[in-house]
Amino acid sequence: MPSNLIKEYYREDKLPHIWCPGCGNGIVTRSIVKAIDALGLDKNDVCIVSGIGCSSRASGYLDFNTLHTTHGRALAFATGIKMANPKLHVIVITGDGDCSAIGGNHLIHACRRNIDITTILYNNNIYGMTGGQYSPTTPTGDKGTTAPYGNVDPNFDLCELAHAAGASYVARGTAYGAIQLQKLIENGIKNKGFSLIEAITACPTYYGRKNKKGSAVNMMKTVKEGAVINKAWDKLNDEQREGKFTIGELYNESKPEYTEQYAKIIASFKKED
Amino acid sequence: MTIKLMQGNEACVEGALRAGMRFYAGYPITPSTEIAEISSIKLPKLGGKFIQMEDEISGMAATIGASLTGLKSMTATSGPGFSLKQENLGFAVIGEIPCVIVNVQRGGPSTGLPTAPAQGDIMQARWGTHGDHAIIALYPNSVREIYDTTIRAFNLAEKYRTPVILLLDEVIGHMREKIEIPEDSEVDIINRKKPTCPPEEYKAYELKEGDFVPEMAPFGAGYRYHVTGLVHDETGFPAGADKAEDLLNRLISKIEDNVDDICTYEEYMLEDADTAIVTFGCTSRSAKSAIKSLRKEGYKVGMFRPITIWPSPEKQLIELSKKVKRIVVVEMNAGQYFLEVDRISGKNTIVEKYGRLNGEIITPDEIISVIKEGHNA
Secondary structure (H helix, E strand, O other): OOOHHHHHHEOHHHOOOOOOOOOOHHHHHHHHHHHHHHHOOOHHHEEEEEOOOOHHHHHHHEOOEEEEOOOOOHHHHHHHHHHHOOOOEEEEEEEHHHHHHHOHHHHHHHHHHOOOEEEEEEEOOEEOOOOOEEOOOOOOOOOEOOEOOOOOOOOOOHHHHHHHHOOOEEEEEEOOOHHHHHHHHHHHHHOOOOEEEEEEOOOHHHHHHHOOOOOHHHHHHHHHHHEEEHHHHOOOOHHHHOOOEEEEEEEEOOOOOHHHHHHHHHHHHHHHO | OEEEEEEHHHHHHHHHHHHOEEEEEEOOOOOOHHHHHHHHHHHHHHOOEEEEOOOHHHHHHHHHHHHHOOOEEEEEEOHHHHHHHHHHHHHHHHHOOOEEEEEEEOEOOOOOEOOOOOOOOHHHHHHOOOOOOOOEEEOOOOHHHHHHHHHHHHHHHHHHOOEEEEEEEHHHHHOEEEEEEOOHHHOOOOOOOOOOOOHHHOOOOOOOOOOOOOOOOOOOOOOOOEEEOOOEOOOOOEOOHHHHHHHHHHHHHHHHOOHHHHOOEEEEOOOOOOEEEEOOHHHHHHHHHHHHHHHHOOOOEEEEEEOEEEOOOHHHHHHHHHHOOEEEEEEOOOOHHHHHHHHHHOOOOEEEEEEOOOOOOOOHHHHHHHHHHHHHO
């Protein structure tokens, strides 16, 4: 018996989803839907845009205006949509590879513009759909199908990157802490500007198996244990921070929003008439 | 009718605005930059939007995104930028998203000759994106024709729910000519068909009887649907390989079955010609001048100029091949459109190519000697 949430916001006939057993993507997707529900947004005013990869398949399951784009380009398509129709709540679903490798340039520029798009970054530290290659967030030394001897690349902190690039709202949650994640997404949607909510999730099929991280349940426990709320994080020294990451609202500042600034230019011509 | 002195790139923007363009996203690249610059000045005055994106790829993506909200959208680029747009151009093809992509050509490959004219993107316009597909590409040869053809590009994009490529030559894009701007009443504007059914009955990619494209609802109008670059069925959702053939054949045939509506061309002094020059864009102007001189000397030469370069005006080229003894394809590349003309006309008549790659336009004198040489041979 599907829940009311599924009846109201999912395309029931498109389920079951393609995600592997133990994958956290379903939880993150549910948190997005719960956030939309809690905010009482009209489904017709919500536009979900995704790129390519496991997480990006979420758009097809959700009953909104949905767009499944090309690899890495979700934010670029979303920018066109938001700019053309600022009334829409534009939510981008993307993965760590999609968002920060092939789509890295679009990410930093969407942040810089502070355009009112809410981006939910499903971070499972691996390219899942193509079979477990290392991504820009795979921890250094960890293995992937293209890092058989351990990943040499240093990994990205995408929240820091987004903040440095100009995003006005940056937060990190986890698939374990689904209720907190929902709240962070709600705040991100409410923020008039670019919001990045990184959702730490787990890929037991590829990342977990390659790196001997144990069962899906075990991986979820690791996510839980690694997450430190930001107030506590500040009190930790470098050694204590090893293997852990900070969660919660990391940055929240008020800045001019892009489409509003452009609307002022349009309005200035109307006055002349 | 208003008479104005106008640059080709400017005429492109003016035509686009007349057609109803209200969104432009792009990335600056020579020799197309004036299209972005003028759009940035004019669009907000009309309540439209201009955005300079971070790269060519995002320029194409944002153009598609805006079109999905219902705005007529355009992007412009040149050489290397056109290459970068190709993946998302394919997305617009399979997703049936109307938009106009202007390519003011420059020499290539790679950075090539940034400020010099070339006609080397004929095949890239046709086959630049991956996979099997049909495409519409238009190729005007004067500032006035850029104005008209840009309007037509939008009309075809809306009518056939497809990206339309507008190929321009650098020399015409940057040239200034006196043009007559037609009255509103003289200009036909086509807008995409929107659904009239209730949202719950709407299938985003369902073909209604008698239609060749599905009705298109703008995002945000209450018709919640899914758009994907994957092979999809009439609901818009991903479908298996068994649907691929149906979908791709429909996308190809909506254009190929309507070639007579899509194809425009110019025939010049072909009535009694034994030799035909096939050419387009700026080279057609040299050809016309060459033909005038050659005619004075008694040579029976004429010109066939495709304005719609893709799909090919196959019927007309076959007819031509049966009429003339010799066709010379004149183009500023190493023989790209020659391949197409030879494929179509080669079995009936001699098809030759004449090209150049040094970033200089082909002059009437050159064409005159090419025609004379062949004539004497």
